[in-house]
Amino acid sequence: MEFLQINETDKYRWDKVWELYEQSFPLAERRKMNDHLRACSDAQFFPLSAWEAGELIGLLFYWEWDSYRYLEYLAVNPRLRGHGFGSQILHHLRDSDHTIILEIDPLINELSVRRLQFYERAGFTLTPYRFMHLPYRLESQSQELLILSYPKMITKEQHNDFLKFIGERVILYCEGYPFG
Numbered sequence: 001m002e003f004l005q006i007n008e009t010d011k012y013r014w015d016k017v018w019e020l021y022e023q024s025f026p027l028a029e030r031r032k033m034n035d036h037l038r039a040c041s042d043a044q045f046f047p048l049s050a051w052e053a054g055e056l057i058g059l060l061f062y063w064e065w066d067s068y069r070y071l072e073y074l075a076v077n078p079r080l081r082g083h084g085f086g087s088q089i090l091h092h093l094r095d096s097d098h099t100i101i102l103e104i105d106p107l108i109n110e111l112s113v114r115r116l117q118f119y120e121r122a123g124f125t126l127t128p129y130r131f132m133h134l135p136y137r138l139e140s141q142s143q144e145l146l147i148l149s150y151p152k153m154i155t156k157e158q159h160n161d162f163l164k165f166i167g168e169r170v171i172l173y174c175e176g177y178p179f180g
Contacts, residue, residue: 001057001088003048007040016056017049024059024075028140032175035136039173050089057085060093065165068158069093071102072170090122094150100124101154101162103131103145116146124148129159134166137175 006013022030031039039045044065050057058076062069071093076086093100104119105112116126127149132142147159154162171177 001085001092002051003060003092004051005047006049008037013049013051013056017047017059020056020059020075020077021073023078025073028135028137028143029133031136031173035173035175042169042173044169045173050085050092058089060089062093063165063170064098065169066161067098068161068165069096069098069100070162070165070170071100074102086118087122090119094123099154099158100150101158102148103133104148106144106146116148119148122150124150125153127153127159129154129156131163131166134171134174 004013006017008014018033036047040047044063046060046062046064048060048062050060056077057080059073060071061073062071064070074086074089074093076089102119102124104115107113107116120126125148127147129147131145131147133145135142147154147162149158
């Protein structure tokens with residue numbers, strides 16, 4: 001599997017990645033394209049896509065700062081789900097000394113429980129901390145999410161570092177802030 005950072009000048013790959021992004025996440029959890037393009041120019045943002053034999057396997061968008069990685073998005077091509085590709089993509093992300101933080105929806109249905117189990121099988125730990133996810137679009141509302149971490153449970157101080165990074169860096173790429 002090859003991991004590539006794609007930009008909009010590579011139209012074929014960009015279109016495939018953007019289509020997967022749009023079909024994999026609810027509207028309220030997605031950036032508008034202009035905000036995403038601005039984020040792509042941030043040195044701390046890594047919008048990667050996974051390819052094999054010319055086929056898009058999945059996407060992995062994460063932020064990196066200090067000793068942390070924040071996994072913002074992970075999606076696998078719907079035709080390829082259930083074949084271990086999500087685990088392989090996560091392995092690529094975990095292949096560092098960084099503490100990894102991600103969030104998931106509250107456990108309200110079978111899909112959200114399966115998502116938690118997927119991350120737990122990959123070595124992530126559900127933390128006692130909650131997070132009000134930023135609304136990426138003006139018409140969206142904040143939503144409470146659960147926090148997971150790897151390789152072990154983060155401390156309250158690490159959780160506060162995460163919240164600070166979200167509030168100072170990630171927010172810059174939400175619609176309406178500062179000039180979206």
